[in-house]
Amino acid sequence: MLAPIFNNNFNNNYKKQINRFRPSFGYRLSGKIYTDIRDIPHLKCGCCGDDTFTSDGIKKFLDTFAADSRSVLKNRVLDRFRDTEAFKFIQTLSDEQPKKTVREILNSGEGQEKIRALDPRMQLAIMQIGIYTDGISVTAPKVIKKLQKYYSNFGRDLQEIFHLMEFYSIKYPDKTFAEIFREPDVANYHAKVFELTANDASARKINIFKQLRDLSSTLSVKDKKLLQKTNTDAMVILNNGLYQSHINKALIEDMYAKFADECSDKTAGAKIMEIIQDLPFQTSSPDRFITSCVRERKSDMSIIEMFVREMQATYEHFKAKSMGGQDEQDNIIVLCKKCNNERSNLPYPFFLRFHPEMKINLQKQIDKIMTFIMHGRLKDYDNYPIGIRDNVKSNTDNEIILNINKYLKFREEKAEKSLESSKAILARDEALYQEAQQRIREIDAQLETLMSELRVLKKQKRNAEDEFAVITAARDASKSLVDEQTSILDKIKQIVSKNS
Numbered sequence: 001m002l003a004p005i006f007n008n009n010f011n012n013n014y015k016k017q018i019n020r021f022r023p024s025f026g027y028r029l030s031g032k033i034y035t036d037i038r039d040i041p042h043l044k045c046g047c048c049g050d051d052t053f054t055s056d057g058i059k060k061f062l063d064t065f066a067a068d069s070r071s072v073l074k075n076r077v078l079d080r081f082r083d084t085e086a087f088k089f090i091q092t093l094s095d096e097q098p099k100k101t102v103r104e105i106l107n108s109g110e111g112q113e114k115i116r117a118l119d120p121r122m123q124l125a126i127m128q129i130g131i132y133t134d135g136i137s138v139t140a141p142k143v144i145k146k147l148q149k150y151y152s153n154f155g156r157d158l159q160e161i162f163h164l165m166e167f168y169s170i171k172y173p174d175k176t177f178a179e180i181f182r183e184p185d186v187a188n189y190h191a192k193v194f195e196l197t198a199n200d201a202s203a204r205k206i207n208i209f210k211q212l213r214d215l216s217s218t219l220s221v222k223d224k225k226l227l228q229k230t231n232t233d234a235m236v237i238l239n240n241g242l243y244q245s246h247i248n249k250a251l252i253e254d255m256y257a258k259f260a261d262e263c264s265d266k267t268a269g270a271k272i273m274e275i276i277q278d279l280p281f282q283t284s285s286p287d288r289f290i291t292s293c294v295r296e297r298k299s300d301m302s303i304i305e306m307f308v309r310e311m312q313a314t315y316e317h318f319k320a321k322s323m324g325g326q327d328e329q330d331n332i333i334v335l336c337k338k339c340n341n342e343r344s345n346l347p348y349p350f351f352l353r354f355h356p357e358m359k360i361n362l363q364k365q366i367d368k369i370m371t372f373i374m375h376g377r378l379k380d381y382d383n384y385p386i387g388i389r390d391n392v393k394s395n396t397d398n399e400i401i402l403n404i405n406k407y408l409k410f411r412e413e414k415a416e417k418s419l420e421s422s423k424a425i426l427a428r429d430e431a432l433y434q435e436a437q438q439r440i441r442e443i444d445a446q447l448e449t450l451m452s453e454l455r456v457l458k459k460q461k462r463n464a465e466d467e468f469a470v471i472t473a474a475r476d477a478s479k480s481l482v483d484e485q486t487s488i489l490d491k492i493k494q495i496v497s498k499n500s
């Protein structure tokens with residue numbers, strides 16, 4: 001019998017390999033080093049204190065709203081493709097794997113292979129349908145169930161919209177939100193209410209500014225001018241839609257309170273404060289939301305994304321860019337998008353009136369960031385705590401003074417430690433220096449001894465040479481004496497032989 005090709009051993013090894021390359025989300029990677037404070041896991045918003053999502057986390061979360069291909073292909077958004085060849089092709093693939101998303105099916109190896117075999121026009125048509133299916137979510141009740149957990153993370157306006165969506169999810173349990181909003185009954189109703197509300201708001205606005213103008217005729221020239229200027233400023237705020245309702249209200253009330261304070265006619269000032277209470281501060285309503293979703297043909301996913309994005313960790317320029325704030329590190333904190341939008345470019349002393357909790361939550365955020373820096377888990381942020389503390393202090397008129405003592409102490413200890421180790425190195429080098437100097441001294445001493453010995457030897461040599469010279473002279477003298485006497489002896493011998 002043949003052994004199975006994929007035996008258990010092979011399978012286990014294969015799984016191990018796959019696991020090694022699988023990216024991990026949702027839990028802390030031990031020792032991971034971050035280079036951007038927005039990526040710190042579970043960093044809480046510096047304003048509301050809610051948990052924030054990293055941009056990766058947002059994408060992952062959004063993916064969980066994607067519907068399987070079986071339900072997606074029933075969605076009315078795709079009605080206009082229903083009779084095409086491309087749609088039927090996708091339908092066939094979906095029948096084989098109904099639980100997978102259309103995107104998963106199209107991107108699978110098998111799907112890709114089948115698509116490549118088709119003619120280019122057909123491929124294009126399939127891709128187009130694919131893009132539409134990306135925008136289709138699970139049905140409304142499932143969306144509500146998933147988002148419910150994050151209800152408190154939504155801004156006031158979105159909470160109101162969420163209530164209405166909850167209602168519709170019960171009324172149309174089999175549909176998605178984009179489908180529900182496009183139901184003729186729903187779309188027409190909200191378009192009508194939105195129009196009526198908008199008309200009512202603009203009528204109210206006209207009426208109130210008329211009352212203010214009428215009242216100004218009783219004022220002094222100076223006060224009249226001041227009121228006209230205040231009216232213009234208030235109108236700009238109401239019309240630009242930059243701030244949320246409660247902010248608009250506070251800003252406009254402040255303006256008229258300042259006018260009332262400076263106005264010489266106190267009765268008129270008080271009257272004006274009463275009149276402006278009726279201004280339409282409301283900047284958005286569920287009707288407006290639904291109407292714009294229908295008008296802009298928003299997909300389910302982009303509707304859901306509006307809620308999910310509220311929780312994304314975003315950079316907040318503490319000193320607003322519009323006020324000359326820089327893109328630099330020490331001007332940046334992390335806020336959830338909800339709070340970031342609410343703050344807009346408002347000065348912090350004003351914004352803090354609505355969010356006194358920010359004092360505590362920003363401190364918590366800086367505490368966590370400091371912990372990451374101190375454990376070497378956040379790169380290149382060494383000067384951040386000091387920089388942001390100074391920036392926060394000056395831009396909140398000393399209302400928020402961050403406590404970074406723990407970090408300063410850490411820096412101090414670190415500096416002390418490196419001083420200590422430098423000192424140790426210096427001590428070691430000093431010892432080596434002394435040692436080397438000692439050795440030179442020893443060699444010098446040895447050299448001295450040798451030199452004096454040399455001097456003695458040289459003297460001895462000179463004496464020996466002198467003696468040699470004397471001996472040489474004596475020897476030479478003796479030698480010539482011998483020579484002389486030898487020749488005398490020879491002469492005598494010659495004479496003796498001649499006479500014999």
Ligand SMILES: [Zn+2]
Binds near residue numbers: 047
């Ligand atoms: Zn927040």
